[in-house]
Amino acid sequence: MTGQVRTVDGRVAGRRGQATRQKLLDCLGEMLSTSPYRDVKVIDVARKAGTSPATFYQYFPDVEGAVLELAEEMAKEGASLTDLVADRSWAGKSGATAAEDLVEGFLSFWRKHDAILRVVDLGAAEGDKRFYKIRMKILNSVTNSLTDAVKEQQAKGRIDKDLNPGAIAGSLVAMLAAVAAHQKGFQSWGVKQADLRPSLTWLVHLGITGRKPPK
Amino acid sequence: MTGQVRTVDGRVAGRRGQATRQKLLDCLGEMLSTSPYRDVKVIDVARKAGTSPATFYQYFPDVEGAVLELAEEMAKEGASLTDLVADRSWAGKSGATAAEDLVEGFLSFWRKHDAILRVVDLGAAEGDKRFYKIRMKILNSVTNSLTDAVKEQQAKGRIDKDLNPGAIAGSLVAMLAAVAAHQKGFQSWGVKQADLRPSLTWLVHLGITGRKPPK
DNA sequence: TACTTGTCCTGTCATGCCGTCAGCTTACCG
DNA sequence: CGGTAAGCTGACGGCATGACAGGACAAGTA
Numbered sequence: 001m002t003g004q005v006r007t008v009d010g011r012v013a014g015r016r017g018q019a020t021r022q023k024l025l026d027c028l029g030e031m032l033s034t035s036p037y038r039d040v041k042v043i044d045v046a047r048k049a050g051t052s053p054a055t056f057y058q059y060f061p062d063v064e065g066a067v068l069e070l071a072e073e074m075a076k077e078g079a080s081l082t083d084l085v086a087d088r089s090w091a092g093k094s095g096a097t098a099a100e101d102l103v104e105g106f107l108s109f110w111r112k113h114d115a116i117l118r119v120v121d122l123g124a125a126e127g128d129k130r131f132y133k134i135r136m137k138i139l140n141s142v143t144n145s146l147t148d149a150v151k152e153q154q155a156k157g158r159i160d161k162d163l164n165p166g167a168i169a170g171s172l173v174a175m176l177a178a179v180a181a182h183q184k185g186f187q188s189w190g191v192k193q194a195d196l197r198p199s200l201t202w203l204v205h206l207g208i209t210g211r212k213p214p215k
Numbered sequence: 216m217t218g219q220v221r222t223v224d225g226r227v228a229g230r231r232g233q234a235t236r237q238k239l240l241d242c243l244g245e246m247l248s249t250s251p252y253r254d255v256k257v258i259d260v261a262r263k264a265g266t267s268p269a270t271f272y273q274y275f276p277d278v279e280g281a282v283l284e285l286a287e288e289m290a291k292e293g294a295s296l297t298d299l300v301a302d303r304s305w306a307g308k309s310g311a312t313a314a315e316d317l318v319e320g321f322l323s324f325w326r327k328h329d330a331i332l333r334v335v336d337l338g339a340a341e342g343d344k345r346f347y348k349i350r351m352k353i354l355n356s357v358t359n360s361l362t363d364a365v366k367e368q369q370a371k372g373r374i375d376k377d378l379n380p381g382a383i384a385g386s387l388v389a390m391l392a393a394v395a396a397h398q399k400g401f402q403s404w405g406v407k408q409a410d411l412r413p414s415l416t417w418l419v420h421l422g423i424t425g426r427k428p429p430k
Numbered sequence: 431t432a433c434t435t436g437t438c439c440t441g442t443c444a445t446g447c448c449g450t451c452a453g454c455t456t457a458c459c460g
Numbered sequence: 461c462g463g464t465a466a467g468c469t470g471a472c473g474g475c476a477t478g479a480c481a482g483g484a485c486a487a488g489t490a
Contacts, residue, residue, distance in 0.1 A: 007438090016486085017438060036341050038253055038279070043476060052440050057478060064253070118340045125333045125396050126251050132400055143404075160427070163417055164410035170401055171415055175390030181340050185347055186385055189358075195379035200386055202378055206421050212375070222466085229466060231457080258447060267469050272449060 007058050021059045023049045025073075028066050033115035037122070064123075071120050071134045074113050078138035081109060085145035090153070090205075096213035099205040102142075103176065103197055110180030118181065139177070143169045149208050158210040172207045176200065222273050236274045238264045240288075243281050248330035252337070279338075286335050286349045289328050293353035296320060300360035305368070305420075311428035314420040317357070318391065318412055325395030333396065354392070358384045364423050373425040387422045391415065 005018055027048040031040050040063060046053045060066040084105040088098040110117060123131025146169035153159045159168075179186070179200060186196060205213040220228040220236065228236060242263040246255050255278060261268045275281040299320040303313040325332060338346025361384035368374045374383075394401070394415060401411060420428040 011437070020438080036343070037337065041476065042478090053477075054440060054442095054479085055438085058439080062477090114340070118337060121340075121396075122252065122333060122337050124400060125329070125336075127399065128251070132403065135400070136404070160417070163414050164406060166404065166406045167401070167410045167414035168418065170404060170406055171390055171394050171411070171418055174393040174397060175386055178389040178393035179386050181336075182389060184342065185339060185350070186382070188347065189351070189381065189385060191379060191381045191385055195382045196386070199378050199382035202375070203383065203386055203418075203422050206425075207418050210421075210427065212425065226466060229457080232467060235467080256447065257449085268448075269450080269469055270467080273467080277449090 008061060009058070017059075020049070020051060020055060024051070024056055024059060025066060025070055028063070029070055029116065032067070032070075032119065037119050067116065067119050067123075068130055068134070070116050071131070074116055075134050075137045077113075078109065079141065081105060081138065082141035082145065085142055085149070088145075088149075090149050090209050093214055095205060095209055096201070099201045099208070099213060100197075103200045103204060106142075106176045107180050107183070107197070107200075110177065111183065114181065117177075121177075121181065139173050143173050146172060146208060153209050168207055172204055175203070223276060224273070228274075232274075235264070235266060235270060239266070239271055239274060240281060240285055243278070244285055244331065247282070247285075247334065252334050282331065282334050282338075283345055283349070285331050286346070289331055290349050290352045293324065294356065296324060296353065297356035297360065300357055300364070303360075303364075305364050305424050308429055310420060310424055311416070314416045314423070314428060315412075318415045318419060321357075321391045322395050322398065322412070322415075325392065326398065329396065332392075336392075336396065354388050358388050361387060361423060368424050383422055387419055390418070 005021065007017070024045060028040070028045045031045055031048065042056050042063060043053050045063075045066075046056045056066075060069065084102045085098070088101075089095065090098055120131050120135050124135045143166070147165045150159060150165035150168050154161050154163075154165065179196065183193065183196070187193070202213060205211075220233055222228055222232070239260060243255070243260050246260055246263065257271050257278060258268050260278075260281075261271045264271075271281075275284065299317045300313070303316075304310065305313055335346050335350050339350045358381070362380045365374060365380035365383050369376050369378075369380065394411065398408065398411070402408070417428065420426075
């Protein structure tokens with residue numbers, strides 16, 4: 001699918017080339033988590049990687065292009081989020097642990113990749129389809145699984161059939177993403193990390209099953 | 216409180232000055248909604264306002280500073296969001312309309328100010344306290360009211376007392392904000408605007424009261 | 431070892447934006 | 461009408477951008 005890694009001018013990158021390319025990506029990732037997105041400059045990334053700006057432009061059209069690459073890498077790892085929800089039972093006690101695992105997995109994934117996810121979120125909100133696609137790629141599997149779960153509950157009559165399962169699942173996932181993005185913010189609000197998880201778990205369980213989780 | 220509007224070098228701005236200042240802000244707001252945040256340049260804003268970059272720097276330290284100003288304006292208007300939740304009953308039918316009004320008000324506010332709110336969200340997520348403060352200012356009143364509502368329901372035994380009311384309220388507000396920010400995105404997911412509102416309403420009501428809204 | 435080939439990196443340059451200053455114009459006031 | 465402060469801009473050094481040509485390097489070949 002991806003085939004070979006290519007430079008901007010069309011040459012195939014060899015071993016050495018891929019190494020510097022990766023180094024540039026790593027440094028970019030580091031920069032993103034230490035300075036505001038708007039202030040990340042090509043020259044800084046290049047300096048940090050011990051190379052020159054010209055080299056950067058050999059592998060990426062611009063900063064945005066490189067971020068997309070980073071995001072793509074992350075999206076691959078994000079596929080593992082599927083495991084958090086696929087083939088899970090939402091009945092009784094196992095439903096409670098399903099909600100717990102989902103919340104925990106989500107929060108830690110976001111914590112790990114917060115810098116890039118911020119930028120992806122911004123790009124998506126600004127209407128950039130490429131960023132939106134990546135955001136989808138990460139959230140889709142989770143959302144789809146949750147959508148199925150909601151449908152099941154609707155079949156059992158626990159959730160109003162007029163409600164759109166995709167809308168509910170999507171909203172819950174958006175909530176998880178948003179809370180994860182502002183984890184630090186909640187702290188300055190006087191809400192501790194430890195308080196956040198059970199509340200989210202409760203809300204997710206409630207939203208999917210229409211019922212409070214068993215104690 | 217604000218006293219007079221001042222230029223960067225300390226002079227008080229007169230009528231004419233305030234006019235150009237405002238014009239710059241308006242043009243900035245327009246730019247933000249048409250181009251990516253990263254690409255908004257001082258020179259473009261100035262050109263659009265029919266003035267020179269130097270003039271821009273007379274009133275604002277940089278683009279970020281001007282955005283903060285815009286956000287501050289918006290935050291004032293956002294205070295009206297309080298009315299959506301203050302002194303509302305969450306019992307029975309009136310609870311259902313309370314949830315409805317909250318969702319509707321939130322979505323339309325976000326739709327109106329989406330460009331600036333995107334940037335505020337980014338700044339807050341990046342850890343900038345000034346942006347975080349503004350985000351708080353907008354969301355705080357709503358969150359606090361919701362927190363009180365949750366506490367009431369806890370007193371009635373409908374919600375587990377171990378759960379932190381602030382965490383629940385904050386998560387719900389974060390959900391509203393996130394969904395609002397990605398309203399367009401949901402469409403390309405196959406979820407229509409019309410489906411979104413009832414689902415959000417349902418989730419909010421469920422989260423606040425622990426019960427499904429009456430039909 | 432010398433030569434060849436293709437990959438990889440950088441020095442350099444034109445361009446354009448940033449952020450600042452001195453200095454000019456405009457408005458207000460006694 | 462002259463003084464004073466507000467308001468604006470041209471111009472400038474500095475830096476990031478993005479393009480190119482050419483040098484450095486590794487690997488294969490004779």
